[in-house]
Amino acid sequence: MTTATDLAEAQLRLPSERRPTEGGGFGRVLKPLFGTPINAVISLACLTLLWLSAKGAYGWLVTRAVTEGGPQACKAGQGACWPFYEAKLRFMLFGVYPYEEHWRVILAMGLFMAAIAVTMIPRFWDRRLLALWGVTVLATGLLISGGLFGLRYVPTTQWSGLPLSFLLTAVGLAFGFPLGVVLALARSSKLPAIRVLAIVFIEVIRGVPLISILFMASVMLPLFMPDGLTIDKLLRAQIAIIIFAAAYIAEAVRGGLQAIPRGQHEAANAMGLHYWQAMRLVVLPQALKIAIPPLVNISIGFFQDTTLVTIIGLLDFLSTIRTAMQDPNWVGIAVMEGYLFAAFVYLVFSYGMGAYSRFLERRLRLGHD
Amino acid sequence: MRLDASSGTRLLYDLRVRAIIYQVVAVASVVFLGLYLFSNVSQKLAEQNIATGFNFLSREAGFVISQTLIDYKPSDTYGRAILVGITNTIWVSAWGVVFATVIGFFVGIARLSSNPLLALLAFLYVEALRNVPLLLYLFLWYALIVTSLPSVRDAWELLPHVFLSNSGLTVPSLNWSSAHTAALAALLLGGILAVFVRRRIVAERVRTGRERVTWPLVAVALLAPSLLAILLFQPDLAFSLPEKGRFRLTGGAQLKPEFVALLVGLALSASAGIAEIVRSGILSVRKGQWEAARALGLSDGRTMRLVVIPQALRVIIPPLTSSYLSLFKNSSLAIAIGYPDLVMVSNTTMNQTGQAIEGIAIFMLVYLGLSITISVFMNWYNSRVALKER
Missing domain, CATH: 1.10.287 (Helix Hairpins)
Structure with a gap:
């Protein structure tokens, strides 16, 4: 019988390597x-x-860091330019969101992070999470956009910086997930017409780069709308991200569905459950559990991919960083400072999510043995 | 057959009837949505006086493309310009795949090294690349090349005759002519011939059971056609070597900063993914396989070649395919740093002609077509290495 440690050892040590001799x-x-x-x-x-x-x-x-002075001191110096962060940090993080309202986005991000923290704890995985997310989305939406309860209205053109990156990722995944599950079910459906439609949709979206879908949303979508109906630029990018996310999520969920033995479907049918009941109560709970690690990896990828909205002119985090660097006072002076800060922020969040995904994988594997 | 009053409702509960209804509804709603959008588009286009159709492809483009593989001048057509974009996309992706695979294999093996320091470095490399967006790296490499590297006058000589400066990388080059193309084609032919010859020899060995030395015959098959082609067409084999002049570099081929930044960004980010794939592939071959191979008396090299790699490849190929595909699709980020790939050329075309739908349709179709080609090829290769169960 192999225990988990035996297996780990067998995997980690190739036989051509000698074990270190026992010494001090x-x-x-x-x-x-x-x-x-x-x-x-x-x-x-x-x-x-x-x-x-x-x-x-x-x-x-x-x-060698330059700790005080202005752009000139940084230009003369050879090291990191701390005054740049001092002058530009708020702008890099929150972009053109009205300066005196920054507390609102900070609070919204705090709420959002708290909701994510709760979601990451497996003990809380039940129906109440949906309610929690409903409340969080409403509250953060209200805080960011305003217009009610005496909060000043902030148009979407001023939503920017790190909150925008989080928003695009979170909303993209939140809407992409149910759409992806439906697509995955459609793709593994027995009905040929529905299956073909799902396959075409998924494969076309996965076969083209995200940038082309963003272009489509920003350039082509207005042409497709009836007269008089205009869709906000941010919303258009968001729709593109949702569609893109749905296709990738569908493939992850399909992987989970394929791992469920036929017997589960048959047992559910034998109990008299019809298709949707069988899916909702028997198959999907198991399939989604298997699909969680790849889904987390997809989420990390999408957090990074939201940087692409820079190309169609939205002010996401990477874009506000670049705007800060191109300030006439600082242009060409704080190149490394800006990019390294952005890289650091992305690294922290992505690595954190990745570590969480590995934790989940271990936990779920133990649960199955 | 007797029909009673409730047969209509009973029909609705028939699963087969329902299946048909669902499918008809699904297809009909997609068709109606399509028609609706199409009518909106044609109305809008008519209002805004935008031409439709692909006639613009044969009109004069009139814009300059900074880097081209095939001949192009502004007086050429839009069609030609888009072809230049396609070749540029393929060119950078192909080199990206080569570098990413080589680096990825080394880093993946380094991750498994018994030397903890090397394993740590490989781990840091992978995590730093995987957790930061590619677009950020592209901007960073581009900024580093343009702002931090010395000007051409004091270019760094990395290797003899390879110069790095803020206007890119200058490398030795051949003066390419049709004779070179013929020699290259002959080399490809030799490759195919070599595979064929090897197969025949292996089949012969299996049939007769006699071991013979294979490699000289294979080498002859591989090299003979290209040697023949070189003798026949006599291509100019002298390299044009870049030399440092007073103010600029003369000779050689100039790789522009956009190309270098894009290639470095694509290759490095894909290499991190490939390293993880290779690592998990090698880990998937269990210890018992090594021991069994050793018990059969195979040497380390042969164990690797005949036992471990064939089994690891089976795990490696499918994810490797998707990482090649995503490298190819990520090359579209070129537009952010100004390398004239397919997306950028199409974008310029759209801006000049106003025909957004056709422009986007062209590049989406090209990406889709090439993606499908790559995945068909890799699936074919995968089915060759896959487990053969009888």
Whole structure:
């Protein structure tokens, strides 16, 4: 019988590698690093590389950093430009959202993060989550757009920065998910016409780049609408992202559906459940559970893909960063500062989600054994 | 057959009848939606006096494309311009796939190294690339090339005759002529011939059971056609080497910063994904397979080639296909940094002619067509390496 640790060991150690001989703690550390001449060379090269990058990063961030002064001081200096962050941080994060109303987006993001934190805890996975998300979406929507309860109305053209990136991702996934589930069911349906429609939709969307769908939404969609009906630019981009997300989610869910043995369908039928009951009560709960890790990975991908709305002129986080860098006072001075800050923010959120996805995978695998 | 009053409702509860009704409703609503949108579009286009159809493809384009693989001048047609865009897209994606695969395999194996430092570095590499948007990297590489690299006058000489400066990478090049194309075609032919010859030899070995040395025959099959072509057409094999002049570099081929930034961005981000795929592929081959191969007396190299890689490939190929596909689709981000790929050329075309629908339709169809071609090819390859169950 193989236990989980046996399996892990078998996977992690190729037989051509020798186990380090049992020695003192010192030997155990040094053996894999300097055991053979080749290993010693590799280790030295890696250490040099790590040392050089650590030294460079430290010098740039700390010793050579410019801590006070304006653009001129930064231009003269060789290191990180902290005054740039001081002057531009609020703009980089919240873009052109009215300055004195920033507390509203901060509060909305706080609410949103709290809702995500609750959602990430498997113990809370039940129907009440839907209610929680309903309330969160209403509250954040109200906070950001205003126009009620004495809050000043903020048009969508001023929604920007990191909140916009989160909004595009969250709404895209929230609407994309049910659409994706329906598409997945349609694709595995027994009815040929419905199956073909679903396959064509999914494969066409997955076969073209997101940028082409965004172009379609921003350039072509207005032409398709009847006279007098105009759709907000942000909403059009959002529709494109929802459609794109739905096609990818559908494939993840289909993977889950395929993993459910036929017996489950048959048992549900034998109990007299009709198609929708069988799906809702028996098949989907199991299929979605299997599909959770790929769904989380898709979410990470979409958080990163929302940067593409920069190309059709929406002010998402990456775009506000670039706008801040192109401020006439700062242009060409804080290039690294701006991009590294953006990279850092994306890295933190994506890596966090990725770590969560790995946690889920472990948890679900244990649950199945 | 007797019909009673409730037969109408009973018919509605018949599953087969329902199935037909559902399908008719679904197809009809899609058709009606399509017709509705189409009528809106034709009305809008008529109001705004925008021409329809693909006639614009044969009109003069009149815009400059900064980087071209095939001959193009502004007086050529829109059709030619779009063809230039397509070749540029394929060119950058193809190189991206090559570099991403090579880097990805090395990093993937490094992730499994017994040396913890190397494994750590590979891990950092993968996570840093996977968790930051590609578009951000493209902007960053482009900004680094344009702002941080020295001007052409003090270009860095990375390797002999390879120069890096803020106007891109300058590399040695051949003066390409039809003779070179013929030699390349002959090389391809040699490749096919070599595969064919090898197969015959293996079949012969299986039939007679006698082991013979294979590689000289295969090598002859591989190289003979191209050698023949070189003797026959005598292409100019002298490289044009870039030299550093006083103010500029002369000779060689100039790779523009847009191309270099896009290629680096695409290759690096795809390589991180491929590294993870390769890693999980190798991990999927269980220890027992190594031990069994060793028990049969196979050497390490042969164990790898005959036992481990064929099994790992089976796990690696399907996700590798999708990562090639996404690299190809991600090349459309070129428009953000100004590399004239298909999307950018179509975009310029749309702006000049006002025919947005046709422009978008062209590039969506090309992407779709090429995506399907790539996935058909990779599926064919996958079915060759897949588990053969009898």
